[in-house]
Amino acid sequence: MAPATVSFELREHTLDNGLRVVMQPDSSAPLVAVHLMYHVGSRNERAGRTGFAHLFEHLLFQGSENVPREAHFKLVQDAGGTLNGTTWFDRTNYFETLPANELDLGLWLESDRMGFFKAGITQEKLDNQRDVVKNERRQSYENRPYGLALETVLAHAYDEGHPYRHPTIGHMPDLDAAKLEDVHEFFDLHYGPNNATLVLVGDFEPAEALDRVEAWFGEIPARPVAPRPVVPPPPGGGERRAVLGDRVQMPRVYLMFHSPRFADPDFETVDALTCLLSDGNSSRLKQTLVYEKQVAAEVSASTWPTEDVGMCFVVATARPGVSAAELETAVRDVLEEMRDGGVGAGELEGTLNRARHALVGGLAGFGERADAIAHAAVLRGDPNYVNDAFTRYGTIARPDVERVARTVLDPDRLTVLHVVPEAAEA
Known part of the structure; x- marks a missing residue:
């Protein structure tokens, strides 16, 4: 409910x-x-x-x-x-x-x-x-x-x-x-x-x-405001990759997709997609990587409410004995299935209920609510977003999530980073 x-x-x-x-x-x-x-x-x-x-x-x-x-x-x-x-x-x-x-x-x-x-x-x-x-x-x-x-x-x-x-x-x-x-x-x-x-x-x-x-x-004078920086659209040209050696025990894989910005009409749909992928033990990524294949110790997905460009992240940490390459392959298999296989009706209903519960919970405290209103006013130009967001999530349908899965989870929009133990990098 x-x-x-x-x-x-x-x-x-x-x-x-x-x-x-x-x-x-x-x-x-x-x-x-x-x-x-x-x-x-x-x-x-x-x-x-x-x-x-x-x-x-x-x-x-x-x-x-x-x-x-x-x-x-x-x-x-x-x-x-x-x-x-x-x-x-x-x-x-x-x-x-x-x-x-x-x-x-x-x-x-x-x-x-x-x-x-x-x-x-x-x-x-x-x-x-x-x-x-x-x-x-x-x-x-x-x-x-x-x-x-x-x-x-x-x-x-x-x-x-x-x-x-x-x-x-x-x-x-x-x-x-x-x-x-x-x-x-x-x-x-x-x-x-x-x-x-x-x-x-x-x-x-x-x-x-x-x-x-x-x-x-009231008596503080207005001052000239610096011009807003020109923000180019996300670069094209296909997948980008990097490897970072670090003092860590287990490899970790970061996948960042260029995605809709906070004020984009598809922002909430992408957020729902990331919830479907990683929110709860029955989510796609956790069920497959953590429990079934047991290649990941933890995994998360999120999208950031940035003003001019969007960023959608999937981050997974390997279990002992699993390489970064193996973990990346397992993550991408789940994302590919998400792009090609569609979304179950019950799966989406549970995801949207959890997203709206989180939205309401995040507005309960005065400080948290003031923060949400300020972000909506400054980054979207509309403080009333705190009232509209609940309805926006409620109107998301399966075709919407399937469409953004195909467009956002596109390998041509992807940057991959492997963080590996320094010895492995060498």
């Missing part, structure tokens, strides 16, 4: 300086989520400055003209709240969940960073956070098993100069090259109110909350 549909009351307003405001009142708990998303990510970085959007996210927690260094964390946590920030290909977000009576605190902190950050950044802070990010790259990428797999896949899947070709963490030489004037330029070009969306979810009265937003953000 499918879960009940979802519907949230959204109220939208744009300030005179261009700041887009989306409010979703909910009095079910005495909390408020303050979520500010800037329309800038790693795809906006220029050559020689990869990783700069992520470095900048770190810097924004280092104080401003009015907030001392590290005080952002202390003020929010002392008020009983939580906070964080993240960077991705297409956006950078900063968010707090606070007791409802602390709405002004969240608005003040975010408006202060937007309006009064630039003068607070010093060479010392830049050098400190540069070292923090470089250490993060060492720990989470270079010295972690399979940690360099994604950036290797991207480097082979896209041609030189493509905005999605490099990882969000950036490359070491580019991080070393970042200068203080680069920080100031990045702030001026990307962190104006007219390049941001503010989402409020929680226990507040909308008219009063909008007055507080106007009070904190």
Whole structure:
């Protein structure tokens, strides 16, 4: 039985300086989520400055003209709240969940960073956070098993100069090259109110909350916004392949297919396809590779909600004694059967029910809901997608999934990476 549909009351307003405001009142708990998303990510970085959007996210927690260094964390946590920030290909977000009576605190902190950050950044802070990010790259990428797999896949899947070709963490030489004037330029070009969306979810009265937003953000002037990068279509020319030696025990195989972007009408259908392939023990890939043939210890499939190009991944880790080549063959056999053999009615019904349950569950918390609304507003231009998505999944039919299986799971749209033990590579 499918879960009940979802519907949230959204109220939208744009300030005179261009700041887009989306409010979703909910009095079910005495909390408020303050979520500010800037329309800038790693795809906006220029050559020689990869990783700069992520470095900048770190810097924004280092104080401003009015907030001392590290005080952002202390003020929010002392008020009983939580906070964080993240960077991705297409956006950078900063968010707090606070007791409802602390709405002004969240608005003040975010408006202060937007309006009064630039003068607070010093060479010392830049050098400190540069070292923090470089250490993060060492720990989470270079010295972690399979940690360099994604950036290797991207480097082979896209041609030189493509905005999605490099990882969000950036490359070491580019991080070393970042200068203080680069920080100031990045702030001026990307962190104006007219390049941001503010989402409020929680226990507040909308008219009063909008007055507080106007009070904190209204006097920040709009600024020129950098031109959006030109994003070429996915390259053609057939399958691309790479092998990466790593300090790992078991081979892992990555298959990345170029697929529909987040705003494409087929995005939900591709997402349903990946759920059918790997969601649950009875899914195609897990049933065949993990339980029947026992060639994989684990396997997953997913599609990413990116703004300008889509990416569909299948990732499988081998069992002992199974080579990367054997595992890839087994994965591709399942995908070929998916392309050629069609979808069972019962199989699809269960998949769509699980997808809609996950969708509803992902909107339950105020913070998660604010995040989903912000992503829909910024990457799709439509915050109401959080209300429409449930229906979109409900209208997916077998011919839709079979069609995207034939078009997306096409070997000519594929990049393959084998991550193998270093001795095997040699």
